[in-house]
Amino acid sequence: MEKIAISCVEPSLDADVDPRFGRAAGYLIVDPDSMEFEYLDNGGSQVLAQGAGIQAAEIVARSGARVVLTGFVGPKAFQALSAAGIKIGQGVENLTVKQAVERYKAGQVEMASQPNRKGHWS
Amino acid sequence: MDARRFELVEIVVLSGKGGTGKTSLTAAFAHLSSNRVICDLDVDAPDLHLVLRPEKTKTEEFYSGHEARISAEKCNACGQCMEVCRFGAISEGIPCPTVNPLRCEGCKVCVELCPVRAIDFPEKHCGQWYVSKTRFGWMVHAQLFPGEENSGRLVALLRQKAKELAKKEGFDLILSDGSPGIGCPVISSLSGASLAVIVTEPTPSGHHDLERVTELCEHFRIPAGVIINKFDLNEDKTEQIESMCVKKGLHLLGRLPHDMAVTHAMVAGQTITEYQKHGISELVRQAWSNIEAAAMIRVA
Amino acid sequence: MILAVASGKGGTGKTTVSASLLSVWGKPVVGVDLDVEEPNLHLFVRPEIAGREKAFMEIPVADETKCTYCRQCSDLCQFKAISVLGEVLLTFPEMCHGCGGCISICPEGALSAGSRELGEISWGRAGKAGFLMGRLRVGEAMSPPLMRAVKEKLRGMTSHGAMDVIIDAPPGVSCPAINAVMDSDVILLVTEPTPFGLFDLKLARQAFTPLNKPMGVVVNRAGVGTSDVYDYCKGSGLAVIAEIPYDRSIAEAYARGSIIAETSSGFRDMFIEMAHKVRSMNGGSHGREEV
Numbered sequence: 001m002e003k004i005a006i007s008c009v010e011p012s013l014d015a016d017v018d019p020r021f022g023r024a025a026g027y028l029i030v031d032p033d034s035m036e037f038e039y040l041d042n043g044g045s046q047v048l049a050q051g052a053g054i055q056a057a058e059i060v061a062r063s064g065a066r067v068v069l070t071g072f073v074g075p076k077a078f079q080a081l082s083a084a085g086i087k088i089g090q091g092v093e094n095l096t097v098k099q100a101v102e103r104y105k106a107g108q109v110e111m112a113s114q115p116n117r118k119g120h121w122s
Numbered sequence: 123m124d125a126r127r128f129e130l131v132e133i134v135v136l137s138g139k140g141g142t143g144k145t146s147l148t149a150a151f152a153h154l155s156s157n158r159v160i161c162d163l164d165v166d167a168p169d170l171h172l173v174l175r176p177e178k179t180k181t182e183e184f185y186s187g188h189e190a191r192i193s194a195e196k197c198n199a200c201g202q203c204m205e206v207c208r209f210g211a212i213s214e215g216i217p218c219p220t221v222n223p224l225r226c227e228g229c230k231v232c233v234e235l236c237p238v239r240a241i242d243f244p245e246k247h248c249g250q251w252y253v254s255k256t257r258f259g260w261m262v263h264a265q266l267f268p269g270e271e272n273s274g275r276l277v278a279l280l281r282q283k284a285k286e287l288a289k290k291e292g293f294d295l296i297l298s299d300g301s302p303g304i305g306c307p308v309i310s311s312l313s314g315a316s317l318a319v320i321v322t323e324p325t326p327s328g329h330h331d332l333e334r335v336t337e338l339c340e341h342f343r344i345p346a347g348v349i350i351n352k353f354d355l356n357e358d359k360t361e362q363i364e365s366m367c368v369k370k371g372l373h374l375l376g377r378l379p380h381d382m383a384v385t386h387a388m389v390a391g392q393t394i395t396e397y398q399k400h401g402i403s404e405l406v407r408q409a410w411s412n413i414e415a416a417a418m419i420r421v422a
Numbered sequence: 423m424i425l426a427v428a429s430g431k432g433g434t435g436k437t438t439v440s441a442s443l444l445s446v447w448g449k450p451v452v453g454v455d456l457d458v459e460e461p462n463l464h465l466f467v468r469p470e471i472a473g474r475e476k477a478f479m480e481i482p483v484a485d486e487t488k489c490t491y492c493r494q495c496s497d498l499c500q501f502k503a504i505s506v507l508g509e510v511l512l513t514f515p516e517m518c519h520g521c522g523g524c525i526s527i528c529p530e531g532a533l534s535a536g537s538r539e540l541g542e543i544s545w546g547r548a549g550k551a552g553f554l555m556g557r558l559r560v561g562e563a564m565s566p567p568l569m570r571a572v573k574e575k576l577r578g579m580t581s582h583g584a585m586d587v588i589i590d591a592p593p594g595v596s597c598p599a600i601n602a603v604m605d606s607d608v609i610l611l612v613t614e615p616t617p618f619g620l621f622d623l624k625l626a627r628q629a630f631t632p633l634n635k636p637m638g639v640v641v642n643r644a645g646v647g648t649s650d651v652y653d654y655c656k657g658s659g660l661a662v663i664a665e666i667p668y669d670r671s672i673a674e675a676y677a678r679g680s681i682i683a684e685t686s687s688g689f690r691d692m693f694i695e696m697a698h699k700v701r702s703m704n705g706g707s708h709g710r711e712e713v
Contacts, residue, residue, distance in 0.1 A: 020282075049187040049228075049275045051502020051517055058496065061507040076502075076514060084507035139460055140593045141433010145618065166594040167430050167625055169618040188500065208521050224600055224632075229521030230500050268629030272596035274563070302432040302593055303459035306563040326465040326679040327437065334460060337560045356677035380673065385646050388617055 001032045004104065005065035005086075006097045007056075011039035017100050019071025019093035022053030028097050029063045032105055035098075038063075053077025060086060069100045069109060078115035088112045130288055131316045131417050132281070132296045134163070138331030140302035143351040144321045146384050147406065148299040149173040149393040152258045154410045158295035160256065161284045162263035163311045165249065165276045170299045173393060176254030176261045184249045184264065186275050187228040190221045196240035203232040203241065224269060246270070251280060253287065260287055274310030277301075281311065304338045312339065317417040318346040319375060324359035332363065336370060347373030347416050349409055352380035373416045376409035378402055423704040424587040426606035428630070430622025432593035434612045435642035435666065438676060440590040441466035442683035442693045443700075444551045450585045452552035454576055456602040457592040458541060458568045461555050466681050469553035471546040476539055477556070477571040481518040482525055483536035484511050495524035495533060504533075520567060540568040543575055552579060565598040573605065595622075595629035603630060608703045609637045610663065616647035620654060627658065636703040638663040640696070663703075664696045 007024035008015045013035065018024035023045060030037045040059055045052035053073070057080035060068055068086055071093030081088055089109040092100040103109050135151070137144040149170060152160045162170040190211075192203065197218035204212045204219055211225035212232060218240075221232075233241045248271070251264035262284045264276050284296045298315075301307045312318060318339050322332040332348065339346040348367050353360040360377060367374055379402060387397035395403045427440045440463055444453040455463035482495070482504055489511050496506040503518035504511070515538050525533045541558040556572040558565060580587065591602035603609050609630055613623040623639070630637060639655050644665035655662050666672070666682070675685050683693040 023282075048502065049271070049500075051514070054502040054505045054512075054514065058505055058507055076517075079514075080505055080507055080512055083510045083512050085510075137432075139433065139462070140431065166596045167432075167622045169431070169621060172617045172621055206522075206526070224604060227519055227521060228500055229519060229523055230498060231521050231523040231526070234498055234523065234527065266596055268595040268625050269600050269632070270596055272594070272598075303565075303598075304558065304560060305459050305565050305598065309561075309563050323677070325677040327460075327462040330462060330465060331460040334560055341561050352673070352677075355674050359677065380670075382646070385616055389647050391617075 001105070002066035003064055004030050004032055004067045004069060004101060005060045005063060006030060006068075006100050007070040008097050013037065013098040014096050017069070017071060017092050017095050017097060021068065021070040021073045022056045022077050024056065024070070027056075027060060027063070029065050030097070030101055032101055035101075051076070054080050057081045057084065057086075067104070069104055073112070073115050075115045078112075130285060130294055130296065132298065132314070133317050133319060133413065133417055134298045134300045134311050134315045135319045135321060136300040136308065136311075136335055137302055137321045138304065138335035139322070139327050142321045142323045142328060143384065145169045145299050146173075146388060146394065147321055147349065147351070147409075148297065150395045150406045151297055151410050151413070153393045153395045154407060155295060155297060157293045158259065158297050159284045159288045159291070159293055160258060160261040161280055161296055161298040162261070163277050163280060163298045163307070164301040165264045165266045165280070165307065166272050166301060168263055168265060171263060173388065173391060174256040174258065174261060175391065176252070176256045176263065178252045178254045180253040182251050183247060184251055184276055184279070185245045186248045187246050187271065188230070188243045189223055189226045189228050189246050190230070190232050191242045191244060192218055192221055193240050193242055194218050196238055198238050198240070200237060203236055206231050206235050249276060251276065251283070253283065260291065262287065272307050274306035277307045277310040304334050308335070308338065309342070312342050312344050315344050317413070318344050319349060319413055320346055321349045321351055322363065323352050324350060324356040324363060329359060329363055333366070336372060345373070345416070347375040347413065349375045350377040353377040354379045373412070375412045375416065376405060378405050378409070423608060423701065424589065424606040425608050425610060425700055426589040426591050426603040427610045427612060428591040428599060428603050428626065429593055429612045430595050430624070430626035431613065431619055434614050434619060435640070436593070436612050437462045437466065437590050438642065438682055439610065439612050439640055440588055441681045442689070443697055444548065444588055445681050445683045446690060446693045447551065447586065447588070447697055448694075450583060452554060452576065452579060452585055452587050453548065453590070454572065454587060455555035455590045456569050456572060457590055458556040458558045458565050458572065459592060459598070461557055463590045464553070464555055465679055467548040467551070467553060469546045469548035471544050473546070474542055474544040477541055477543050477568055478537035479518075479520040479540055479567045480522065480535045481515045481520065481538045482513055482533045484513060485532050485534070486511055488530045488532035490530055492529065494527050494529065498523050498527055516563070519564070540571065543572055545575065545579065552585070554579060565592065566601045569598065569601045595625045600629065603635070604633055606635060607705070608700055609633075609635050610640055610700060611637060611660075612640045612642055613651055614643045614646065615641055615649065615651040617650075619647070620651045623651065624654065627660065638700065638703055641665045643668040663699045664692065666692070
């Protein structure tokens with residue numbers, strides 16, 4: 001199964017999903033078959049005056065993940081992820097990373113066709 | 123206890139034109155409302171704190187973007203930076219060219235193109251933001267350092283913190299005082315808001331600027347309502363504005379007369395609704411109830 | 423000389439003062455409305471517009487056939503207006519600040535200059551004064567690029583003669599306001615004697631002092647609040663150049679779109695006096711009370 005990127009508040013499978021894709025603390029890149037993971041920090045985006053979502057999309061695209069699981073994705077990040085061919089699952093913000101992956105594997109995460117958060121100047 | 127679905131309502135009070143009474147009214151609405159977090163999104167020239175007198179419980183530094191700084195030791199005075207800068211921010215100097223921080227856009231072009239890597243690119247410390255307690259409850263506000271770029275990022279940050287706080291406290295309303303104009307900070311305060319309350323005045327400037335800010339609300343598909351302040355200064359113009367509102371499908375939230383009591387209340391450090399019960403305060407209370415109806419806030 | 427009429431707080435009367443000064447200035451002058459988000463000066467001076475043009479700024483346009491996805495453009499851009507995701511190149515023109523960096527740095531020449539509309543510039547005459555304004559396109563987030571274009575147009579208008587300039591600045595103290603006042607010779611700060619007026623005046627003084635221009639204060643709606651604003655000006659060496667009294671008839675005249683200096687000979691004289699004081703500030707000491 002393809003690698004999944006999940007926005008998270010800490011680098012662990014038991015960490016809470018970080019609801020905001022663009023300004024998340026970091027991303028856990030998980031191999032859903034082995035549950036092995038690596039952590040990518042997103043600290044650099046906190047200082048960006050604008051375009052954090054686009055930068056986050058770049059980070060995820062470079063990681064090789066083909067799926068994103070998160071709470072909210074704004075329109076620019078959505079455009080960027082879609083252009084890169086990355087599938088987007090929204091609305092998993094009240095789960096842990098592990099739970100989000102399990103839900104996805106069970107086919108219970110609705111994949112998005114449009115962003116669920118209106119854009120704003122960040 | 124009935125389980126109701128948690129839905130946050132965000133009301134932003136705007137004006138287009140400055141000086142129409144937006145902050146005085148937001149303060150009064152803070153007094154009249156309940157279960158809300160108050161937010162001052164006019165980070166450039168915040169005034170709401172003058173009436174609400176917040177006690178800060180948390181102060182955070184705000185960093186956003188970068189600026190170029192030329193290092194005298196490394197510079198070889200080739201002058202390339204001056205040529206590539208599109209913003210006229212770099213000029214001749216001794217011993218080396220200098221960057222004018224007021225003009226520097228933080229684009230990094232000079233940093234990258236400097237042949238001897240003599241330009242540093244530190245983060246910009248642009249301001250501070252605060253979470254405070256007031257006599258009306260929680261308030262989230264900020265101060266941009268004068269002269270800084272008001273990129274809207276600080277506005278977005280305040281809104282996010284207000285939402286987190288509201289969720290934690292179980293509140294369902296965020297009431298925000300917005301900025302004048304239609305640029306970055308206003309756009310940043312509008313997107314995703316539930317209702318824009320536009321305070322205007324019956325003057326050529328008020329009418330003109332109201333049209334632009336309502337166009338902005340339409341652009342971002344935010345429902346909007348209008349309060350005409352000082353309506354008695356020009357009743358013909360007031361009626362013109364009200365007809366325009368009806369035509370555009372904007373809620374008519376109220377009209378308030380020009381009343382020195384509002385200034386007296388400000389000087390006394392009170393909201394108009396604290397300062398007096400009758401007269402204009404009754405109309406302000408009515409306007410607030412119209413706002414609640416327009417935003418469909420469930421009254422607890 | 424170039425006079426900038428500014429304020430920390432919105433709605434204190436910048437446009438009121440600018441329009442009246444233009445009316446009585448008495449020497450060759452151009453009025454410039456740099457409050458490009460909400461320009462109001464034209465509503466009072468009612469200029470005859472001689473010309474209009476759209477203003478644009480440069481943004482990158484990609485020829486993806488030449489792109490090797492090396493990411494140098496994307497790594498350089500501080501505003502995320504250009505992004506490389508795998509083998510896809512995306513631009514976000516509305517985020518671009520027009521620095522030209524990506525176009526310069528691309529090793530393949532895959533990027534060229536395109537444009538984004540900022541808004542419109544219009545010019546003409548209002549009586550004896552020249553007139554120039556910018557109007558930001560609704561939805562365009564940044565004022566400074568359009569303000570720069572208006573200032574460029576102004577240079578063209580004033581290059582062949584000794585003309586004074588009166589700038590109606592946007593409110594506030596962040597970059598649009600700084601942009602409007604930074605090239606002036608004298609800054610006039612319009613305030614009102616209320617707590618909001620005083621707080622924002624302090625911010626304005628803090629923001630503009632590093633620009634090293636002589637600054638004076640006009641107190642509008644004098645008599646409504648307290649004397650704190652006068653105490654502050656005295657304590658910080660800011661000269662109060664003029665006071666416009668609070669008067670309901672002025673408020674009503676303004677609400678009709680009248681120029682205050684044209685409503686009575688008393689007001690006309692007041693603004694003529696203001697104009698003389700402002701002219702004498704030019705080249706004078708910075709921010710200090712003129713004795």
